[in-house]
Amino acid sequence: MLVVRAIKASDLDALYVMATQVGSGMTTLKPDMKMLGDRVEVAVASFAETIPPEERDYMFVMEDTDTGRIAGVCAIKSAVGLTEPFYNYRIGTLVHSSRELGVFTRMETLYLSNDLTGSTELCSLFLHPDYRSGNNGKLLSKCRFLFIAQFPHLFTEKLIAEMRGYQAEAGRSPFYEGLGRHFFKMDFNHVDELTALGKKSFIAELMPRQPLYVAYLPQEARDVIGMVHPSTAPARRLLEQEGMHFEGYVDIFDAGPVLQARVSELRAMRDSTLAQIGLAGDWDAACAPETAPAEPVLVSNTNMRDFRMLLSHAAPVNGAIALPEAEQKLLHCHTGDTVRTLSLNVRKNPNV
Amino acid sequence: MLVVRAIKASDLDALYVMATQVGSGMTTLKPDMKMLGDRVEVAVASFAETIPPEERDYMFVMEDTDTGRIAGVCAIKSAVGLTEPFYNYRIGTLVHSSRELGVFTRMETLYLSNDLTGSTELCSLFLHPDYRSGNNGKLLSKCRFLFIAQFPHLFTEKLIAEMRGYQAEAGRSPFYEGLGRHFFKMDFNHVDELTALGKKSFIAELMPRQPLYVAYLPQEARDVIGMVHPSTAPARRLLEQEGMHFEGYVDIFDAGPVLQARVSELRAMRDSTLAQIGLAGDWDAACAPETAPAEPVLVSNTNMRDFRMLLSHAAPVNGAIALPEAEQKLLHCHTGDTVRTLSLNVRKNPNV
């Protein structure tokens, strides 16, 4: 079975092996033992709550308990941009109108901004190709929302996730070619490498700082603003189901969208419920709303230091959940313990 | 009893009388027969759907059916800023940092923007002082969310409401004194009058267009950015309960906050349900969650042209609602008709 859990120091080697599989495009998970080691150390201290909340980096691994293999990784950074500026372009609107000429022109503009400074960031999601099936991707991505719903006081109200931007053939970024290249005079790949080395803010110093009309860019560049890389589209959809939205912030290089949410408006905050492990009373069970027999549910324990989560088919009924013995073991829980539950899939209001 | 309903041409005189009571501060409801007449005409055409969706202005009145008196008014403008630029200041963040000096300065900035162009706007809320008691204010303000949930296809995804900004003694606006006055060289009241005359965009031409550091403003002006007028605080809370939030846009003159929401994330969109008028089945009734006996519920009909809404104490149970005869009459409904319902008050998830 698969369980998602807080990372441990002993996961470092497995993490490194996984990082070698990631390939280019994810700048926060590079196969660099020093960088990964530092990061795991911060993550362990985060779960142990030995560093201040705003410095924390909660990293989770998905473990295949049959083999002990690490199948995936994901993380929540408490706050971005507090030690180095965090840049985005924000898309705004400016209207130019002249009644005399009967002209009313609505222009999109790009503003270089640090608006997202201090936000909590979802990042570093990677699922090993061997495990890309069924609900594994959902489990891995959504575990973070359940964690946030369990410990909301640890996070800022603003939650973000940067999505990889659109690329054409051979990794060419039309947005970069239309904008960044004029100011950097270097290849996108080189920029990407520098970004991975943590030099992002220094590159941003070279970007135009004055508001920029999108109409100045070539059509090809305009077309991809806020578009994700095709391979990232499923990950984007998962986040959107949880209440994250594209609100006009994009990456300064490839114009990939930043998804945003208010923590208090997340589906996990609205709909996740606590339940005691055990059998439901007869009456409660009888009145349970009819659901598909195998509707999957995310279930986590409520323990920060040893946070664990899995996908169950047990449904919570009026505050109780009949969690199978094996799943209780994986969550390090017992009958009578409280767990947090959230339906894996979104139930839309059928009345609108 | 009180019913909120679509405005009719015959309400004009009563509307005018009400407008005389509004006083300064609300620029969209001035006692000007020509302006009000034009507006009612547009509203009637809006409910009749004889003008394009983006030009509509749905205006509602609250009628005291015992006396026939108009007790309040409110409106939804389909889209702002499409014929004249709609200006706001947006609050952003810029980080200035130098590692050499060990300086990391996070500065708030004001950007003059037309970002909210095209948004749907909640506006013109006024409840006659005689009726300011009980749940009347809630009924009047929240009717609009039920209307939007019933006809979401008519609205843009972006919903906004401009809140009156903070004023000190004698109507003095500290924000205006700290910023606008330097560029207008006229009194705030004069500016306010011009705004009421629809001259807002022309005044905005005089505002500084370049991004502005908030730190340049006097402390008194900085302190009130995004603050509402004390008398507006209750109205703000009502909107926030429905899912509207201050997202950093403020009025260019008094820095009053703009509340915003995605329509799809409104409580009314998530939680309002349709119900048929009639008695619930025994089993459904038996399984109904226990609620306080007098939990008030907003109930509306589903008819655009003759939209009507009231506050009931009948609770919908599994798709049925036992609406009293008198209330059916007020909604112009009969047994078997479908109505939309939403609990008046927000139920917070007790598990987070």
Place this chain on the structure above:
Amino acid sequence: MYVVRPVEIADIAALEALAAVTMPGVHTLPKTRAQITALVERSIASFAAHVDMPSEESYLFVLESLADHAILGTASIYAAAGSNGTYFSFRNDVIQQVSRDLNISHSVHALTLCSELTGYSQLSTFYVDPTLQDAPEAALLSRARLLFAVLAPQRFAERFFVPLAGITDAQGGSPFWDALGRKFFQMDFLDAERIIGGARNRTLIVELMPHYPVYVPLLPGDAQAAMGQIHPSGELAFNLLTAEGFEADDYIDIFDGGPILQAHKHALRTFTGALQRRVATCPAEPDRNRETPVTYAIGTGADQHFRAVVMACAPLESLAVVALPAAVQAALQVTDGDTVVCVRL
């Protein structure tokens, strides 16, 4: 001999004929008789006015052949550009982008809408008959405006500028406009120029044009190439003006990207080299053997009596008087003992 003098009512017909000649760009003569008449009347009023501070005056000069009284050219100057508003132009800015860690420093070229030229004196219309293109009279006509400013400094600003028409294609399109103004005005270049009447001081410019710098590297190649380029018809004017001391790199036109030349009067040869000399009568054929003769523009008069001619004579630097033949005195309407101003052409 030719004389440059203020325009008169009697010149209207001749100006109409000149206006019929194709003159590209924004600062040309109007085409209709009514407009030309208005222009002439405004000029006459301006020359006649007693001016303490430059304002809405506009001075129009003509180049007249004294032999047949033909009008062979015209040139004008506004006392204060944008005097009833603001004169808008794009300033050529250099924005510094520095990254210490990457050890990169870029200078990025940007255009900023600005009103700095407001209140400068503006050299405008300049047209000379093709037969005189290479004659010193072309330089005289261009120079006469500044000579007048030397003679009547209180009528003009400390700084001067001249917008020159930018390049357009065979269809009257402007690559610079297409990349910039079109996006905001949503119309063709010629339509926009027609609507705005060649003016650069209209409120609608503030309403429609971008308030933020335009980064030049983002403009298409043809628009970048058009920046600061003159329409071929403006070459003569350009050469005369740069020789005069005008500089071309700081501003360009907001519509077609044509160059705007500007200078402080202290940097202009007409001002720095102007010699004030007393008139002396001399034989019709002066002795030219003493020193190599120099061609001078000679002007006089600080109002409607302004006149300027070209004359070659010995260098005047070390002389207190200038010897003028009778014909020249007549053309300038001066006599023995009067004062004239002389500038090497």
Place this chain on the structure above:
Amino acid sequence: MYVVRPVEIADIAALEALAAVTMPGVHTLPKTRAQITALVERSIASFAAHVDMPSEESYLFVLESLADHAILGTASIYAAAGSNGTYFSFRNDVIQQVSRDLNISHSVHALTLCSELTGYSQLSTFYVDPTLQDAPEAALLSRARLLFAVLAPQRFAERFFVPLAGITDAQGGSPFWDALGRKFFQMDFLDAERIIGGARNRTLIVELMPHYPVYVPLLPGDAQAAMGQIHPSGELAFNLLTAEGFEADDYIDIFDGGPILQAHKHALRTFTGALQRRVATCPAEPDRNRETPVTYAIGTGADQHFRAVVMACAPLESLAVVALPAAVQAALQVTDGDTVVCVRL
């Protein structure tokens, strides 16, 4: 008699003594012997260098009393400001705000961080002994830098500027800094100046200073009042420079708001009024009765042999030679038939 000449190694001790005198503002002599030595060595290398394009050269001049060889003043000029980076300043901009419907048009004054002065030649340190404040030698010392530029134009840019120290209070605080720089640097004025070493070309300026125009009406009254105001100690320099033709309204210092004077060389009297004359020997006591004598700065030498002195003589405009007494010839290290450049002081 006094002579202005390039600094030499032997002058280091004298400069150290001058540096001990309180000189406010950013462009003063350094205080330590090592720094002064470095400066002198750099100057000597600059004068000796064969220069095609102005770059990192920095020329330091001293005013020497020939009677006792005392050093009574010093002045310097950088060939190209910010040559190893960018010279930052605030440009005084006027932003036009127009509302047609309200019939209102405001000119709003704003300060924009710019790098336009980069590459200009920069007049820097200027100090003259109080006993000579009102003597023509003060003007000579200031002027000598430009005289050198006339003699060696390839060593300098077309444009020149001079930053003058702004006003500070008794505690060394700057109201302009408090309203602006402090908000970004989060430190006191003097601390910031110390850290940045008086430089205006450092990357950290880009990192910390505002990239958007600062609207002047939003600044507190005392900061607005400080804009473009000179420190009392700079008054002499300011008067000499404006008389020279420098203009003070376009730029101010980004730290203290002090004025930055600038001009194109064509607008500077030293350039426009420079007369090149052959040296002739004359009696020690020239005949001064012919014409009212004029005070000239006379300079010679385009490298380390540059020398400049003050001398009164008859107007030189109409003469081909300048008669120099033997003592002056000796001070200038010229002899009969050599060429010197003369400018009216």
